[in-house]
Amino acid sequence: KENLGDLSKGLADFFEYDFSKFSGVKIVERDKLDYLLREAKLAQEGKLDPATAVRVGKMLGAKLMVFGSITQLDGKNARMVVRVVDVETSEIVTTADREGKPNFVEMEKELVKDVAGKLDLALSKEAGAAIDASATPDMDAARLYSLGLKYMDEYQYEKAYDYFRKAYEKDNSFAEAKKKMEIYKPLVS
Secondary structure (H helix, E strand, C coil), X not given: CHHHHHHXXXXXXXXXXXXXXXXXXXXXXXXXXXXXXHHXXXXXXXXXXXXXXXXXXXXXXXXXXXXXXXXXXXXXXXXXXXXXXXXXXXXEEEEEEEEECCCHHHHHHHHHHHHHHHCCCCCCHXXXXXXXHCCCCCHHHHHHHHHHHHHHHCCCHHHHHHHHHHHHHHCCCCXXXXXXXXXXXXXXX
């Protein structure tokens, strides 16, 4: 449970990055949504209520919102579910899910492509390659990256840098970890 909690921030970041590769899609960053929720005092105990998020999505000008969940079914199996909600009507437009070995990064990529297909989103060969090359197949590196994001959000830049560095050391093909590491290195004393 703790590892899934650590990993969720990174998975949200991977979803955001991957969906940004589709032409005609504009991403409203989760940070902006969280900021508005805090400002409007609509979040309780850090949990995001989909109905509240839809109202905030309207304020941001979003048309669709993507929600997801991860469930560890047992020691060898997990399930990821994605729901796309129409901001105007609050109706679920489409869903996708994957169940199996808990390789969450691989499942995330499959879900992005599944949802994109259901929404008829155009994906160029270059964008498809960028999605396939993004993130990391190493779950430990993904968890370390997620912890870096957590500390980044808490303005603990030394810790953020350290976790991005550890993620990159675990998988030196993990471009996003290297990019974030380079961004935060100058902020480390």
